[in-house]
Amino acid sequence: MQENIENKVSKESTEITENTENTENKQYFGTELLKWYERSKRDLPWRRHRDPYYIWVSEIMLQQTRVDTVIPYFQRFIERFPTLKDLAEAPEEDVLKCWEGLGYYSRARNLQAAARQVVERHGGTVPSVKAEVAALKGVGPYTTGAILSIAFNQPEPAVDGNVMRVLSRYFLIREDIMKTGTRTRMEELAASLIPRGRAADFNQALMELGALICTPKSPSCLVCPVMARCAARLEGAEDALPVKSKAKPPRPEYRLVALVEGDGEHAGRVLVRRRPASGLLARMWELPHIPAAADAGEGAGLPDGPAMDRLAAALAAAGFPAQPAGFVMNAEHTFSHIHWNLRVYRFSAAADSAFPAAYTPSPASYGGATDMAFVAEAGAAMEEGVLPLSMVSASPDSSRGELEEYRWISKADMEGLAFPNVFLRILSGVFN
DNA sequence: TATACGTGGTA
DNA sequence: TTACCAAGTAT
The missing domain is CATH 1.10.340.30 (Hypothetical protein; domain 2)
Incomplete structure (x- = not known):
C-alpha cells in the first residue's frame, strides 16, 4: 500500500x-x-x-x-x-x-x-x-x-x-x-x-x-x-489542493503625510494633489506625503520636530509654504506588495512664511515618536513626493492634458475626486 | 517568468 | 494578529 x-x-x-x-x-x-x-x-x-x-x-x-x-x-x-x-x-x-x-x-x-x-x-x-x-x-x-x-x-x-x-x-x-x-x-x-x-x-x-x-x-x-x-x-x-506557491510579503514603507489647512480664500479647505498617470494608485487624489526613511529597516525614530521641518520644506518647494501645527495620527495601509506606515502632521498655510519653516518642536513632541522607525535622511524629502512650483499650474504641453497637480478642496469637493481608502480614512476625521 | 497592482473578509 | 485569500491583467 x-x-x-x-x-x-x-x-x-x-x-x-x-x-x-x-x-x-x-x-x-x-x-x-x-x-x-x-x-x-x-x-x-x-x-x-x-x-x-x-x-x-x-x-x-x-x-x-x-x-x-x-x-x-x-x-x-x-x-x-x-x-x-x-x-x-x-x-x-x-x-x-x-x-x-x-x-x-x-x-x-x-x-x-x-x-x-x-x-x-x-x-x-x-x-x-x-x-x-x-x-x-x-x-x-x-x-x-x-x-x-x-x-x-x-x-x-x-x-x-x-x-x-x-x-x-x-x-x-x-x-x-x-x-x-x-x-x-x-x-x-x-x-x-x-x-x-x-x-x-x-x-x-x-x-x-x-x-x-x-x-x-x-x-x-x-x-x-x-x-x-x-x-x-x-x-x-x-x-x-490546489498546490500554490507562496506570495512575497509586502515590503514596508514609511511616509510623512501633510494635512495642510488653508487660510484666507482657502479657509476651511485642505491641500490635496493628484498622483501620476501610471503606477500605484494612478491618477487618484491624496494628501501630500514624502518618504520618511531611506532605509526602513533600521535606525532610531525620527523626532516629530525634524519630521515636520522636512515636510514643511517639501511643501514650500512645491509652492505651498506652511507652518507645522503638530502630530495628528498614525495610519497603516497594506497594498498587495507594499505596507505603508504613515505619520500625519497638521499644517497651517502661511503665504509669507520663511523657508524653511521656522519651527521649534516642544520637548513633548520629541518623546512621542522615539519608538517609530521613521528614519529620515536629509535628502530623502526631496527625492520624490513633491513637484517644483513650475509644475503646479496646468501644463498644456502634457500629452494627457493634465489638470493642476495640487488643489485646495472643501468637504463638498471630495464628491468629485477619487481618493484611495487610506486617505479617505484620514480625511474622514478632518471634515467634521 | 516575475512583479506591480487595492481592498476587505476570514480563520 | 498574521496569513491567506477573491470571478486577473499588464508588462
Missing part, C-alpha cells in the same frame, strides 16, 4: 492523464454540476440579464474581488453608466470616483478605455468574436472566456482561481496553479468539460461551486454534487 502511494506521487503526469481522460468522470462532472447549479445559484445583479456590457462590467469588478464587495459597486456603476456609450462619454474622473474604494484602479481606467475602443471600432456593440474581445484593454484570457461564454453562450473556458481549485481537486492535479503553464492546461481541460450548448451555465456553475462548496479552506465535500467521483476527496487530499 505504501509503495502504491509513493508510486502515484512519482508518476504524477501519468496520473493526471488518467484522470483527465476519463470520459465517464468528465461527463458525470458536467451533468451533476449543472443540476446543482440550477437549484443552488445565487441571485446576483449581473445574472438578471444577458446584456454583454453588464456581464463585462461585472467580470472586471470581480477580478480579485469578492462578490459581496462588488454588488453595491456594480449597482451604482450601472446606475451612473447605464450603457456602454454612457461610460465611453463620461469624464475619467467620474469613472474613478465610481470605483473609489474597490481597488485595482487600472481596471476602471482600462474599462473605460476599452468602452471607447468598442464605440470606435464596433459601433458601440460589444464584440462576440474571440480575437476582438481579447483585444480589449483590461480583458485577459479569463475575462475573454467569461464574456464569450456568459454573454454569448460560446463554448470557451473561463478559468479563474475557483475553477483551478475545483479542477485540481476533482482531477487530482498537483501542478502549481501560480504557473502560467498550469492555467493553460486547465483551460484545455475546462473546455473539454463544457456540455454542448451549456457554456454560460456550466462556466458559472464551476465558479459557483468553487465559491460556495469547494472553498479554499474546509471545503464542504459532504454536500458537493460531484463528491462521489472527486479524486482528491477519494484520496483524502482535498485540503492539500
Whole structure:
C-alpha cells in the first residue's frame, strides 16, 4: 500500500492523464454540476440579464474581488453608466470616483478605455468574436472566456482561481496553479468539460461551486454534487489542493503625510494633489506625503520636530509654504506588495512664511515618536513626493492634458475626486 | 517568468 | 494578529 502511494506521487503526469481522460468522470462532472447549479445559484445583479456590457462590467469588478464587495459597486456603476456609450462619454474622473474604494484602479481606467475602443471600432456593440474581445484593454484570457461564454453562450473556458481549485481537486492535479503553464492546461481541460450548448451555465456553475462548496479552506465535500467521483476527496487530499506557491510579503514603507489647512480664500479647505498617470494608485487624489526613511529597516525614530521641518520644506518647494501645527495620527495601509506606515502632521498655510519653516518642536513632541522607525535622511524629502512650483499650474504641453497637480478642496469637493481608502480614512476625521 | 497592482473578509 | 485569500491583467 505504501509503495502504491509513493508510486502515484512519482508518476504524477501519468496520473493526471488518467484522470483527465476519463470520459465517464468528465461527463458525470458536467451533468451533476449543472443540476446543482440550477437549484443552488445565487441571485446576483449581473445574472438578471444577458446584456454583454453588464456581464463585462461585472467580470472586471470581480477580478480579485469578492462578490459581496462588488454588488453595491456594480449597482451604482450601472446606475451612473447605464450603457456602454454612457461610460465611453463620461469624464475619467467620474469613472474613478465610481470605483473609489474597490481597488485595482487600472481596471476602471482600462474599462473605460476599452468602452471607447468598442464605440470606435464596433459601433458601440460589444464584440462576440474571440480575437476582438481579447483585444480589449483590461480583458485577459479569463475575462475573454467569461464574456464569450456568459454573454454569448460560446463554448470557451473561463478559468479563474475557483475553477483551478475545483479542477485540481476533482482531477487530482498537483501542478502549481501560480504557473502560467498550469492555467493553460486547465483551460484545455475546462473546455473539454463544457456540455454542448451549456457554456454560460456550466462556466458559472464551476465558479459557483468553487465559491460556495469547494472553498479554499474546509471545503464542504459532504454536500458537493460531484463528491462521489472527486479524486482528491477519494484520496483524502482535498485540503492539500490546489498546490500554490507562496506570495512575497509586502515590503514596508514609511511616509510623512501633510494635512495642510488653508487660510484666507482657502479657509476651511485642505491641500490635496493628484498622483501620476501610471503606477500605484494612478491618477487618484491624496494628501501630500514624502518618504520618511531611506532605509526602513533600521535606525532610531525620527523626532516629530525634524519630521515636520522636512515636510514643511517639501511643501514650500512645491509652492505651498506652511507652518507645522503638530502630530495628528498614525495610519497603516497594506497594498498587495507594499505596507505603508504613515505619520500625519497638521499644517497651517502661511503665504509669507520663511523657508524653511521656522519651527521649534516642544520637548513633548520629541518623546512621542522615539519608538517609530521613521528614519529620515536629509535628502530623502526631496527625492520624490513633491513637484517644483513650475509644475503646479496646468501644463498644456502634457500629452494627457493634465489638470493642476495640487488643489485646495472643501468637504463638498471630495464628491468629485477619487481618493484611495487610506486617505479617505484620514480625511474622514478632518471634515467634521 | 516575475512583479506591480487595492481592498476587505476570514480563520 | 498574521496569513491567506477573491470571478486577473499588464508588462
